[in-house]
Each structure stands twice: as structure tokens, then as C-alpha cells.
Amino acid sequence: MTIDTNDLLNSILDSLSRIDYIHPGEIPNIDLYMDQVTTFMETQLSSTKRYEQDKILTKTMINNYAKNHLLPAPVKKKYSKEHLLVLIFIYYFKNLLSIHDIELLLKPLTEKYFQTSEDFDLSAVYKEVCQLEKSRITSVQEDIKNLWEESSRTYQDAPKEDQEYLQLFAFICSLSFDVYIKKTIIEKLIDSFSDEKK
Structure with a gap:
């Protein structure tokens, strides 16, 4: 591959090390209206x-998530910190999973940990997942370099x-194959989890 292509890959790999997540402490502790x-x-x-013109989440998307039971309904048109955490999960899952799969995956979380008074709540679940993902960045970078x-x-x-x-x-085919394999595993895990609940 040419120097330019190698430089591009190095730049992309470098950007992976800067991936961050929304920390629970950055999420407002007050309820927010839709525009907020x-x-x-x-x-x-x-x-x-x-792309610059891409939308993260629109009002229509959020209303559809609530209507389809991915997101608990707002209280008096206001969304809590827990609503925002669920929306963050949905945002990342929606590019990979069907709405039905996301609902199956999130339902146990929202049923047990949404707006609970327990110490272990949705914020704790979210924080643990983010720390796990952050710890994997170096190994992902190495895997990508090896594929390259x-x-x-x-x-x-x-x-x-x-x-x-x-x-x-x-x-690109190798990267796509990895995504395909992982998506297939995710779907099989969701299916088995769903079958268990039935």
C-alpha cells in the first residue's frame, strides 16, 4: 500500500485512542424537555x-423509540438521566441491530434498573460497559493493524x-467479515436470551 494509505490508517487508528463516552457525571441530574x-x-x-449534516437523534426518533417501547415514556414530557442513558445505548445499537433486537436487549435493563432507588442502577450498568469498551481499544487497534x-x-x-x-x-472485506461475524453472534445471543424469557 502507498504511504498515503498507510498514513490514513495510522490517522484512523490514532483517532480510536481518543474515543470517549459520555460520562454519567456529565448527564444533567434534572429532567429535560425534548429540545434540551x-x-x-x-x-x-x-x-x-x-457527515456534518447527520443528525444524532431527532424528536421523531425519540418519539418512535418511546412508542415502540425501546425507551420508557417521559414523565410530563420530561426526560430523566436514565432516559438519556437508554438513548445513548440506542444510538450506538441502532446502526447494527434491528429495533426489535434493541428492545429485547434493553427491556430487562429498563425493567430492573430504570429509576430505581438501589445503589446499582442504570448509571452503574452504563459506567461498567463504557470502562470495558475503553479498555479494549489497544487490542482492537492491534487487530486492525494485523488485518492491514x-x-x-x-x-x-x-x-x-x-x-x-x-x-x-x-x-475492507476483512473488516466487514469481522462485523458480520460479531453481528451474527449478537443476534444469536439475543435470540437465545429471548427464548429463555419465553
Whole structure:
């Protein structure tokens, strides 16, 4: 692969080390109206947008989540800290899972830990997950580097002018295969969890 492509990958890998999450302490402890929720989410998650015009969460999305039971209904049109935590989970899951799968996955959390007076609440669940994910960044970076190196050794018999593109294609296919495998595992786990509950 060319220096430019290697530089791009290094830049992407470097950006992974800067991935952060919304810390529970950053979420307001007061209930918010819809406009305040969308503004908060837009501000906090703007770095995750691919394109400037992308929307993080719209009023319509949030209303649909509540209507479809992914999100507990607001109280007097106000959303609590727990609502925001559930919305953050939905935001990350929605690019990968169906609405039905997200509902199955989140329902036990919202039933047991949503607005509870116990010490172990939805904030504790959220914080633990975020710390686990943050601890995995280095190993993910290493896996991606290894895939990159393997891909850069492919298509040695292809025409020289096509090798760079074909190697990049192989790399993207490998990453996509990883996503496909992990998505399949997630769906099977949700299915087994759902079957257990039935």
C-alpha cells in the first residue's frame, strides 16, 4: 500500500485512542424537555457523526423509540438521566441491530434498573460497559493493524496498477467479515436470551 494509505490508517487508528463516552457525571441530574435532550445529545455525540449534516437523534426518533417501547415514556414530557442513558445505548445499537433486537436487549435493563432507588442502577450498568469498551481499544487497534498487514500482502499477481485498490478492497472485506461475524453472534445471543424469557 502507498504511504498515503498507510498514513490514513495510522490517522484512523490514532483517532480510536481518543474515543470517549459520555460520562454519567456529565448527564444533567434534572429532567429535560425534548429540545434540551436533542441539544444535549447533539453536543455530546457530535464527534461520532460521519457527515456534518447527520443528525444524532431527532424528536421523531425519540418519539418512535418511546412508542415502540425501546425507551420508557417521559414523565410530563420530561426526560430523566436514565432516559438519556437508554438513548445513548440506542444510538450506538441502532446502526447494527434491528429495533426489535434493541428492545429485547434493553427491556430487562429498563425493567430492573430504570429509576430505581438501589445503589446499582442504570448509571452503574452504563459506567461498567463504557470502562470495558475503553479498555479494549489497544487490542482492537492491534487487530486492525494485523488485518492491514495481511491485506497488504494479497493480490501479488494482480496488475500493478490495480494492486493498491485490490488490497484496500481485501482490507475492507476483512473488516466487514469481522462485523458480520460479531453481528451474527449478537443476534444469536439475543435470540437465545429471548427464548429463555419465553
